Amino acid sequence: MEQIKRLKINNDLGLHGRAAARIVELAGQYSSRLFFKKEDHEVDGSSILSILTLACPKGTEIQAKAVGEDSAELMDRLTELFKQRFGEQK
Amino acid sequence: MKDHQVIGNDKLQGIAVSPGIIIGKARLVDRSREKIVYQYLIDDSEISKEVERFKEALDATKEQIVTLKNRMSDQIKEHAFILDTHLMIIDDSMITDSTINTILDQKINAEWALKKSVRKIRQLFEKIDYEYIRDRINDVENVAERILRNLSGKEMESLFEIDERVIIVAHDLSPADTSELNTSKVMGFITDVGGRTSHTAIMAQALKIPAVVGLESVTSLIQDGTLIIVDGYIGEVIIGPDDDTIIAYQEKEIQHERYRSSILQLSHLPSETVDGHKIAIKANIEFIEEVVAAKEYGAEGIGLYRTEFHYLQKKKIPDEEELFEAYKEVVEKISPAPVTIRTLDLGGDKILSNNESPGEANPALGLRSIRLCLKERDIFKSQLRAILRASAYGQIRLMFPMISGLQELLDAKQILKEVMDELEKENVKYDRDIKVGIMIEVPSAVTLADVLAKHVDFFSIGTNDLIQYALAIDRVNEHVAYLYEPYHPAVIRMIRQVVKVAKEADIDVSLCGEMAGDPLCVSILVGIGIDELSMNAGGVPLLKKIIRSISREEAMADLQDILALNTAKEVRQFIEKRIEPLMPDLQEKDFYMKVSIDKSTH
Numbered sequence: 001m002e003q004i005k006r007l008k009i010n011n012d013l014g015l016h017g018r019a020a021a022r023i024v025e026l027a028g029q030y031s032s033r034l035f036f037k038k039e040d041h042e043v044d045g046s047s048i049l050s051i052l053t054l055a056c057p058k059g060t061e062i063q064a065k066a067v068g069e070d071s072a073e074l075m076d077r078l079t080e081l082f083k084q085r086f087g088e089q090k
Numbered sequence: 091m092k093d094h095q096v097i098g099n100d101k102l103q104g105i106a107v108s109p110g111i112i113i114g115k116a117r118l119v120d121r122s123r124e125k126i127v128y129q130y131l132i133d134d135s136e137i138s139k140e141v142e143r144f145k146e147a148l149d150a151t152k153e154q155i156v157t158l159k160n161r162m163s164d165q166i167k168e169h170a171f172i173l174d175t176h177l178m179i180i181d182d183s184m185i186t187d188s189t190i191n192t193i194l195d196q197k198i199n200a201e202w203a204l205k206k207s208v209r210k211i212r213q214l215f216e217k218i219d220y221e222y223i224r225d226r227i228n229d230v231e232n233v234a235e236r237i238l239r240n241l242s243g244k245e246m247e248s249l250f251e252i253d254e255r256v257i258i259v260a261h262d263l264s265p266a267d268t269s270e271l272n273t274s275k276v277m278g279f280i281t282d283v284g285g286r287t288s289h290t291a292i293m294a295q296a297l298k299i300p301a302v303v304g305l306e307s308v309t310s311l312i313q314d315g316t317l318i319i320v321d322g323y324i325g326e327v328i329i330g331p332d333d334d335t336i337i338a339y340q341e342k343e344i345q346h347e348r349y350r351s352s353i354l355q356l357s358h359l360p361s362e363t364v365d366g367h368k369i370a371i372k373a374n375i376e377f378i379e380e381v382v383a384a385k386e387y388g389a390e391g392i393g394l395y396r397t398e399f400h401y402l403q404k405k406k407i408p409d410e411e412e413l414f415e416a417y418k419e420v421v422e423k424i425s426p427a428p429v430t431i432r433t434l435d436l437g438g439d440k441i442l443s444n445n446e447s448p449g450e451a452n453p454a455l456g457l458r459s460i461r462l463c464l465k466e467r468d469i470f471k472s473q474l475r476a477i478l479r480a481s482a483y484g485q486i487r488l489m490f491p492m493i494s495g496l497q498e499l500l501d502a503k504q505i506l507k508e509v510m511d512e513l514e515k516e517n518v519k520y521d522r523d524i525k526v527g528i529m530i531e532v533p534s535a536v537t538l539a540d541v542l543a544k545h546v547d548f549f550s551i552g553t554n555d556l557i558q559y560a561l562a563i564d565r566v567n568e569h570v571a572y573l574y575e576p577y578h579p580a581v582i583r584m585i586r587q588v589v590k591v592a593k594e595a596d597i598d599v600s601l602c603g604e605m606a607g608d609p610l611c612v613s614i615l616v617g618i619g620i621d622e623l624s625m626n627a628g629g630v631p632l633l634k635k636i637i638r639s640i641s642r643e644e645a646m647a648d649l650q651d652i653l654a655l656n657t658a659k660e661v662r663q664f665i666e667k668r669i670e671p672l673m674p675d676l677q678e679k680d681f682y683m684k685v686s687i688d689k690s691t692h
Contacts, residue, residue, distance in 0.1 A: 012411065013222065015223070016222055017175055021171070044183055047183045048178045048182055049184045049226075050183070057220060
């Protein structure tokens with residue numbers, strides 16, 4: 001099972017440390033594997049450092065891919081997390 | 091009077107980041123990042139053991155950080171996420187898998203393999219354009235340092251376990267280290283590296299313990315157990331003080347305590363003369379963090395917000411968004427009081443790359459400040475947009491520096507109008523009635539003040555530059571610095587002329603610059619009829635105290651006498667006779683002055 005979706009980064013600070021930490025935290029709750037791709041650069045979504053190296057400011061769109069049994073639910077919650085600006089106010 | 095001069099004690103100068111004076115024993119904490127790690131090959135038969143050893147070090151490191159996190163006091167709980175991030179980094183495949191693979195493939199020791207992983211991560215991070223993301227490499231190095239300690243079996247000394255009252259002396263303290271400090275035992279800390287806005291500095295302020303950073307080599311000069319004095323007001327550290335020095339500093343701290351309590355009584359009283367004339371006292375700031383102190387000291391707003399920091403902090407021009415966030419935070423924090431934001435006041439050499447920069451023989455008279463902004467319009471526009479957008483969140487006054495004639499002012503206002511039109515089109519909120527003013531700091535602007543006054547809402551007299559330009563002296567040049575003289579009759583006449591013109595044109599006039607915070611100058615300025623003084627926050631309470639004890643009528647009468655004097659020396663003597671009775675303790679004055687002048691930059 002595989003889910004692919006394009007997600008937009010809406011918070012002012014972009015994919016900074018705390019936002020990346022929220023993603024890693026979420027990914028850790030599922031057995032599915034998570035990947036992010038920006039341009040040709042694909043990284044492991046369970047690695048906070050890899051996510052940071054994507055260097056995404058506000059407004060960047062990245063591709064998320066979840067692979068595994070619970071990938072649908074993971075993708076839903078991930079979409080929500082991006083929409084909620086990683087819990088940041090702006 | 092006690093002599094505060096220290097003789098025979100080693101004195102070091104660093105950067106004061108958290109106020110207070112402490113006298114105590116130094117505790118050297120080895121947090122050096124320069125640990126030497128050797129590479130050696132591992133026998134095939136030992137490889138799996140080496141991997142195990144690495145994994146054990148990871149587990150031990152995690153355990154230590156979890157312990158730290160659980161021990162965090164409520165005061166600093168909000169910073170716990172830093173430690174959560176550290177835990178994630180320890181588990182990160184770029185650390186774990188990468189190091190384990192290197193051990194297996196290259197048959198080398200865990201320490202060296204870990205170093206390689208960190209180097210690889212650092213190379214990737216160095217390419218990141220965004221400083222706040224790039225800087226996370228510090229967390230990676232911090233975590234790696236802890237893992238290395240565990241690998242070598244030498245456990246990092248826990249700062250939490252310090253159980254006697256000491257002053258921590260370290261090369262650097264990470265936020266994680268700072269969070270460990272047991273503030274009932276640790277009196278304060280001093281470090282070799284760090285700056286005013288470093289995370290460590292912010293933590294020290296949150297913990298309310300004195301701290302001095304940027305002392306360069308303090309860790310090599312101080313031995314464990316040495317008696318030291320840390321002066322967190324002015325950034326001094328005294329090593330091995332003698333009894334007299336200790337007593338002097340104890341007295342200074344007592345005075346400061348007394349001063350603080352007198353501030354609290356004074357700071358919320360109105361700033362008005364005994365004959366009921368109000369003079370607004372505001373603060374000059376450079377950093378967002380200073381707003382709190384400004385309010386605490388009783389400033390009625392920010393009279394000068396210097397905006398250069400964001401341009402100097404990094405090697406590139408800050409973007410509009412970053413500036414907007416900063417300005418918005420300042421305006422929201424000081425609201426409902428107003429803030430006067432001065433647009434970029436820098437020399438071209440500070441922000442342009444070398445081949446763009448003109449390489450000037452005389453930068454003070456060169457392409458700088460408003461001239462630079464009128465040339466580099468994109469930079470200027472992006473700052474104006476940020477200021478205007480922030481004006482939707484409180485009361486902002488916009489101020490152009492270094493205006494020398496009408497054309498410059500009209501050009502600057504034209505660009506401002508273009509930016510307003512843009513925002514209008516984009517439907518972005520801003521204060522359409524924003525007050526626009528100029529700094530009066532070039533002598534030609536003094537002469538032309540009546541012309542300029544027709545086009546602005548306020549004047550702010552910038553005496554630091556005005557004195558330099560009017561008297562043709564560079565105060566940094568030691569041979570002529572003695573000529574820098576606020577009491578110079580020419581300076582007083584110029585200020586008087588500007589104030590007179592402003593009154594006739596019915597616009598506000600304020601004075602910023604060190605002269606505003608000089609207790610001896612107040613009565614001259616009040617006599618001249620200035621409406622507002624803006625100074626470093628630390629100087630506000632004393633100025634308020636003096637204003638509340640003089641009469642405007644008398645000050646005006648004195649001014650007539652002062653205008654009849656011909657030299658700066660005569661003016662100074664006259665004014666000292668007037669003001670000294672108001673400050674019975676001259677030592678008190680010296681102390682206030684030191685506190686208030688300490689932070690004057692640019």
